[in-house]
Each structure stands twice: as structure tokens, then as C-alpha cells.
Amino acid sequence: MIYLDNAATSFPKPEAVCAEMDRCMREYCANPGRGGHALSIRAGMAVNHAREKISEIFNISDPMQLVFTKNATEAINIAIKGAACEGCHFITTAMEHNAVMRPLKTLERDMGAEISIVSGNSIGEIDPEDVREYIKSNTVMVISTLSSNVNGIVMPVADMGRICREAGVLFLVDASQGAGSIALDVEACMIDMLAFPGHKGLLGPQGTGGLYIRRGIMLKTLMEGGTGSNSEYIYQPGIMPDRFESGTMNTPGIAGLGAGAGFVIKTGLDRIHEHKSYLVSLLTDGLSQIPGIIFYSVADKNRNSGIVAINVGDLDSTELSCLLDRDFGICTRAGLHCAPAAHGVLGTERRGIVRFSAGCFNTENEIFNAVDAVDRIVSSTKYKYP
């Protein structure tokens, strides 16, 4: 099997991630807490370790401002809804995932929120100055993906951050694609809130993610419940990170995420990005030799987080992806990737795109095999394509 669906979930995981999760399940999966019994303290230490490791990756000075969530979607919902009010205005890009678009559309419908969508060029790259144009008196937040989950295109978040800070508008970055390989400094990029999944580039397990909230930003809560702190207080406490971590946490998952983040730090984000970029360029070069391939991604490592997005002739994306899986054991992702607006930009809203997404464990040989498989599908009379 050749796994090229790392933009959905990275696979395989480092041995340390699997080992730490198993250790947690067998030795210390009690409720993490600052006090409590020995097992509870050990669980709390694993959670703190993960908080510190991830803070190191994003240059978050106070790990207590980092909230663990079940995935990036929860983190984005907390951020957007926590700051929303009647008639407020959001600015976002056309390359966003439904994790951003659907909460915004829901607020528009139920709360009279306004949404402005910044369109970019034909592959989704936006001009940060366009963001400035949209900012008005009721703008509360600008939301941008770090990199598109459809074609990997990288957004100018540092420039957007500066523009938002100057205008006094909150800046939320969805780092679902790129966290763990694209260097991202919340201070330097003036990011107020950063949502990320644990199970993609940070190499942790599914069921983990997080939200960094800059100190001083007070959001409404999406959920309330037991926090283990101020238990006698009838409302949700303001203390961080408890305010957004109600109920029992995913200790084994977070312990695994801590190990994943540790692996990323030890390996080096730059090295991981270089490797993925090299594979993207190999795959792009190889596929470009095959007649009938249409590219929606670029090979430039400064503009791509690790995705090759293509179609073949007028073939439906699902068909090519299924053949790659069925006949060659190659895992890719077809369809709309939960980002219909991005496909609108790319002109692929009808048939989708076949997405090849590289991970840090993919090899040259796997890429050569993938190119060969596409070539055989395209050229073989068996498949009658193109």
C-alpha cells in the first residue's frame, strides 16, 4: 500500500506515538488534574508535556493559552462563535474548508453575521492587501487557512496578521494543512488564534487538536461542564485552559500528540517540509510527462504545503482515485475535500480533484510507483482513458 492521503490524516505514525499511547492506556489513563492521586498526576504530566511541545512549535510563550480540542473543527467553532455577535462581520478566503465556511454561514443565517470572501488568483493565492480593503467598523475577525487542503497553496498569513493587528481585528489561522512542516510563529505572524489538528502534520492520533488563544482575548464558551477548577462556581470559569476544556480529556490521544510533536521538533520542521516539497516536485515532474494531466497545484516549495492536485482529461476525480486504490493500492482523496468554495476557484466544483498528499514517511520509490500507476491508467487500453 502507498499512502498519499496525509492531508486527511498522516500515516504511519512515529513509533514513539504508538508506544506512548499504549503506555498511557496500560499504565496511566486516569483523569488528568493538577492535584489528585498518583495516576491522575501522571496523566496531568503527559498533558502538560504535550502542551509545552506544541507551544514550542508555534512559539506560544504561555502553554496555558493552548486549549486541547477533539479536532481542528472544534477549535475553529470555539474561536468563531466565541467572538461572534449580532450583525458582526467576518472576512475569510475562498480557499477555506467547511470547518470555517459552515460555522460562518450558520452565523449569517441565525445571527445576521456578514461574511466577506477574499478571492485570489486562479489557484487561490490571495493578495493580503485585499483583506485590508474589506475591513470595516463591524469587522470582528479575519480567518485564513495556513494552506489549502485542496491544492496546498500557502497563504500570506504574516502579512495578513500585520494588517489585522493594525486594524484592531482578530486574526484566526486554520493551520490544518502545514502545522508541523511550515514554520509558524504566532508572535511574529501576529496571530491571535491558531486552530490545528493533532493527527496531520503534528503526527499525533485522531481525536486531538487545539486552539491557541492570545492572552487577553475573552471568548464566549461553546460548551460548559466540569473543569476540576472552581467546581462550586455555577458558570464556566475564566481560568485557562480549563475554560475551554470541559469534561474528561483525551489523555491517551494527547500523550500520543506530545510524542508526535516531539518527533517533529527533533526531526526539524524545515527538514520535514524539504522532504515533502521534494516529493511534490518529483510527483509533479513525473505526472507532467503524462498526456492529459491538468494540474491545480504548484511545485514551488514556498507556495505549497505538500499537495499535488490533478485531474486527467475529463475523467471524474472519483474514478481515477478508485482505480489507483483498487488496482495499485495507492491511497489518494477525490471529490470536493469538504471545500466547495475552493473548487469553485479552481473550476472543479463538478468533478472534484484527485489529491496526492505527501507525508514525512513517504519515499521516492512510492512517488515513482504513483506516477507509473497514473501513467498505466491513462495509457492502457484496459482503462480506455483518456
Add this chain to the structure above:
Amino acid sequence: MIYLDNAATSFPKPEAVCAEMDRCMREYCANPGRGGHALSIRAGMAVNHAREKISEIFNISDPMQLVFTKNATEAINIAIKGAACEGCHFITTAMEHNAVMRPLKTLERDMGAEISIVSGNSIGEIDPEDVREYIKSNTVMVISTLSSNVNGIVMPVADMGRICREAGVLFLVDASQGAGSIALDVEACMIDMLAFPGHKGLLGPQGTGGLYIRRGIMLKTLMEGGTGSNSEYIYQPGIMPDRFESGTMNTPGIAGLGAGAGFVIKTGLDRIHEHKSYLVSLLTDGLSQIPGIIFYSVADKNRNSGIVAINVGDLDSTELSCLLDRDFGICTRAGLHCAPAAHGVLGTERRGIVRFSAGCFNTENEIFNAVDAVDRIVSSTKYKYP
């Protein structure tokens, strides 16, 4: 170490739970989906398996009405907020956890919701007819715990369900304590929504939980995002369970939960409950020989899900719990257990309670050792108690 904190998280886990999680992490932790590549299909099968096993435990006829969440707190928030509207009325009991109380108080503050709290007797047992008294024209929901997380007292959910169904009011049960040992049939008990954690009596890992929603009940969403279904639709789709499962799911956790639920079914809920009840009666008997012990729980197996709740003399609960941990390696939970109102009922809001909660893997000997430890703390001059 003697672990008697199973009401927080059950520990240890069955071997099959640890093994399945590890297998998932190493072999198939891709994004679960109905279509997609081979690994994605295998992940989807593990999620479906867990959905079916848990449906079997609660007699849920359509597993698609079962939504996976990160914990019971998320499930309760989805249920309560999904049905809330301006000026609506909720009825609940004084024995509820902050996972119920805090969302309700937040709705009261922010949405003008009304809350009625049914008080019971001195150990929290309520008369279901009292619930009927509180129902009025704007009542939308009655919420009851299956069993208190402070003293294990079991609530008359079947009677409450009948009363709610007759009155046309939604009935939400928080099965955080008791799921996996107390037989609970959503049809027979006329339960409209059932929230549960995966990591307690169902023996799965932390980071899992769920909400059953009876077919025909349409709730507003708490979160929106990618569902892998109707991706081109700009709002959250209505299809179940996708409507409430946005973003990447906790596949390894849910796979482990499926194994946990399978273990519970194979062992038999009745047998697990019998075992826990036997340990509760042993512990209660043993502790009642020690002078100065105050009980807040009963030993009757029909009225207790598996908790012995005590204090010693006028000692603070935290002190006793810490001594048990430090000097005897016995894990218990002191304080308010995130349920201040329940402690109000029991008269322990100031010093809390020491909670011993049995699990299906605890042994007679562990109970004897726990009794001995309390006896030594109480009688030893070293500790100067009572």
C-alpha cells in the same frame, strides 16, 4: 496501587481495548468514511462496529442515531443547547454534574431560560412524581443523571421517561455513571436522548463518548464543519450521524470503545453490576466497623451504581484522600466531584466527600486493603484522627 476512582475513568482497561487501539494506530488510522480508499474503509468499519455494539447495549434500534462525541460533556451540551430557545424551561435534579448544571445556568443567563431543580431526600433520591409537578407549557426538556457521580444513587429514569413522554417533553439521561453496568433500554425507558462517556463503565479510552438522539428529534447544531457528506451544501447537513460529527473522528479511540463495549456485552452487564455491588457492600460493611465514619451512600445494589461515599469525623475529604494515596497507594477522589449542588443535598459543600468507586476489575483483597488503610488512618496516633 489500588485504583478506586472508576467513576472518573475506569482502569485498567480490558486487553482487547489496548490491543485494538494499538492495531488501529499501526494499521488503519485513516479517515473513516463510507467511500474512499482501503484504509479509510477499514477505519469506517471500526467506527461502525463500535456504533453497533453500543447500540446493542442501550437497545438503540438504528445505530445511525448514535453520535460519537469527545466525552459525555459534549454530548450533553449538544442535547441541551440543540433544543434550547428563548424563555424555554428545563427541569433537572439536584444531583446533576456541572456538565448539566453549567450549560443550563449559561442558558438562563444568556437566553432567559428557566430552570427547575427537583430536590430529593437526604441522599438525593427523587420522587418521579415531583418531576410531573414542575412540567409546564414552556418546558422543553427534563434532564436526569442515571446515577449520581457523588454517591452512586440511582434515579428512577423509567418512571421519569414515562412521565415525560405523556407530557410531550424531551427526556435526556446522563448515563455517565452506570452505563455499562446498569441495564438501560432507551425504548423501554422512553429516553429521547442519552449521553454517555466511553471511558467509564463502557471500558473504552478517554476522548470518547456519545449521544443517542431518538429519530425525529431535530436539534440545532453546536458545531458545523466538514462531514464528508453533501460537501457542496453550505450549511450543516441533516443526515445522521454526520450532522453532529463534524471533522475527523477519534478513530483509534472509537475502535477501542468498540472493543470495550464488546467486552461488556460478553461479560454481561448484570454480572458486572453484581460484582461492583458486592464490592460496594464489602467496603460499606468494612468501613462501618470503623468509628467516626459518615456514609453518604447506600449498599443496596438496586440504588447504587458502584460508589461508597464517606467522610471521617470532621476531617476534610482532601486530607483523607491524600493520605490514602500517599501512604497506601489507594486512588480515590475527594472534593466536590464537579457536582456542587449534589454536595448541597448531602450537606458536604464545605469539605467534600471521599469517593471510592469500584470497577469490574477490582478484587475483594483490594477492598479489604482499603478498609484496613482507612482503619489505620483513623486509629493511628501518627495521623491523630479522629
